[in-house]
Amino acid sequence: MAELNNKERMRIKRHKMPKQEPEQRIKNFNEVNSGYTEELAVAEANRCIQCKNSPCIAGCPVSINIPKFIKLISERKHKEAAAVIKIDNALPAVCGRVCPQEEQCEKVCVLAKRGEPVAIGNLERWAADWERKNIGLQIPNKKPSTGKRIAVVGAGPAGISCAGDLAQMGHKVTVFEALHSTGGVLIYGIPEFRLPKKIVNIEIEALAKMGVEFITNCVIGLTETVDELLERFDAVFIGVGAGLPYFMNIPGEHLNGVYSANEFLTRVNLMKAYTFPIADTPMFDVKNKVVAVFGGGNTAMDAVRTSLRLGAKRAMVIYRRTEAEMPARIEEIKHAKEEGVEFCLLAAPTEFIGNENGWLSSARLQKMKLGEADSSGRRRPVPIEGDVEDIAIQTAIIAIGNGSNPIIHNTTPDLNVNKWGNILVEKDSMKTNKKGVFAGGDIVTGGATVILAMGAGRTAAKSINNYLNNPDAW
Amino acid sequence: MNKILETRLLAPAIKLFKVEALKIAKKRKAGQFIILRVREDGERIPLTIADSNIEEGSITFIVQGVGKTTKQLNSLEAGDFISDIVGPLGRPSRIENFGTAVSIGGGVGAAIAYPTAKALKEAGNYVISIVGGRSKEFVILEDEMKATSDEFYPCTDDGTYGFHGFVTQKLQQLIDSGKKIDYVLAIGPIPMMEGVANVTKPYRIETSASLNTIMVDGTGMCGGCRVIVGGKTKFACVDGPEFDAHEVDFKILSNRNKMYLTQEQTSEDEHSCFLDKMYEKGKANG
């Protein structure tokens, strides 16, 4: 194709992601998006005008060289494109699917001002999928062994990226994971229809091939303590996530049929309850029931769309602010609407009401309006006095966020945490106050994103490497 | 994978397992539990650690075959493997020198009470053990219990052995006889624990109950194990499993434990005929 000029590039319309139709996809757990074809990927890559100052790079939390990899795709050099991404991002097939691009790189893309931004996330996914399907995940070269040993606690995105980088630097890494499977939220939280588990497992296998050792069924703090790890390892990285579900503390929250999103999603994803009785873990039957999910983040969207796939008669999201304030990715909200999820906005539950058998039968909702902005800059919902409504529901799923799990800090009393239990670190080095111990990901920031957790793991890996070279300079 | 070293049938459908698990053996304290999966795709179930042996690197637990998973587990023998075991989970039992401590175990609860009774004895308490069962054959771990108790009272519902009646009645009898009791630990079916709490409350005897809630992860991540204690939500897996029995809302506990009953029935019924074909198919698909 002849070289396009910028005007021509900017005339090309953004290419839509091919996907399963809503009527079809709510009947299965297969991935909704099927990914670009090569022609679509190249055509989309041609939209990028290769800006000199490339604001997209600054918009990316791990500063991927976005114009460079996009140009390589436009030249059909997909292997090279994947390699460019992997310089900065250890899990591109995951991030291409779950990053909130509209808040990051695509938000600041020059084309966004004149129409639609380049579909950077879709292209990232394309390059990563191409590599995996055509040549297999490329295992990066490892530096010669340093003889140093590092323990990584938690096999979520933070731990995985930290482990991968340290292994490349020639260190011997052992990852300890509490659950029977590795991957953290990528495995137990985010559903199959958004992120196939196979993709996560292949990424983790690649780490194992690089010599990273994984020990599952090991709760650090209980099976072994951080101090015991420090006796056997030269450094410890803690990436245990934000895994303690918040409840609303309203009457009736203990009724049967009321779940935390973590329990609901874990039963479905990790324990494969959707194949019950093939898998042994039962799941309260939502078939032909009315399901309400409380919250407005990705977790809420995942839970509500999962309940549709399990056969819910009606599935709704109940959120106390408006759609504009919802923290979920725009694509997830869009997909949920296409699938028939109802949105009940500016409403908050004040009570769950049960039947004589102790099962949930309805929720009492207090209607809200938006008031002044709060400290997060979002307008605070305030109750409209007297405007209360009962709605009949049989399942309630609470998705209002997670606090920090206390096991590590209860068993490592000399580790500094803030009043919410988040581990305190030096921002540029991820060092905690305890010598040889680093931390990153949701346990430090509170519930955030995959890419921020990975970025933290990566920063920690560099800093651990420096520390191992010069332990006296803590 | 954890290897089964030894099994022993203690009573009909109640089986003792000794399993290889060195790290857990080293760490566990009385009152803590493990979560296991019998096989890939299996359910995660909590079981209290009854004993451990550091030299052997083994832990012991006792299983009553009531649901699909526990029955599957009970079909295993020495030499077989268990897919996953994680632990020790939960907080250890409260062990202090209270003075006179009564340990009450109903059904397989006797096995769960045993390690705590032993620890209470080692802490210097005068230990009275009350163990209940439907009939003589369900009174388990008698020798072990006797060895760690100053007084030992088996009770049976049908009177085939020991005291004829419920453990709560035996406890009331001891109180009525003027025995000074400083601490009571109750482990067993929910109505029994609630009954014990009701007996001791008027006398203000400190009483703990070890709660057997629904669990998934056992690390505080899912909230499925939540219970109400003193009006507050607690997670049995990280805040418990032992709580002040006078503060526990037993009604909610018992209700929540029934949550999956009908489905578990399905699971068991359909299992035998369904499993072999579908399990293979399920694996091929995913």
Ligand SMILES: Cc1cc2nc3c(=O)[nH]c(=O)nc-3n(C[C@H](O)[C@H](O)[C@H](O)COP(=O)(O)OP(=O)(O)OC[C@H]3O[C@@H](n4cnc5c(N)ncnc54)[C@H](O)[C@@H]3O)c2cc1C
């Ligand atoms: C349902 C859901 C949907 C989401 N969707 C998105 C999305 O679309 N895009 C996005 O960017 N982000 C999303 N997020 C957020 C994102 O998943 C998290 O920010 C990210 O996974 C955090 O990574 P982490 O490594 O810090 O922790 P985690 O992924 O939580 O991993 C921590 C791991 O540590 C293990 N662990 C915990 N305690 C111990 C211990 N004591 N010893 C050993 N192991 C331990 C845990 O079992 C877990 O495997 C979502 C979150 C949820 C729950």
Ligand code: SF4
């Ligand atoms: S800002 Fe948009 S157009 Fe400019 S280089 Fe980045 S992706 Fe390309």
Ligand code: FES
């Ligand atoms: S079992 Fe999941 S939080 Fe207790």
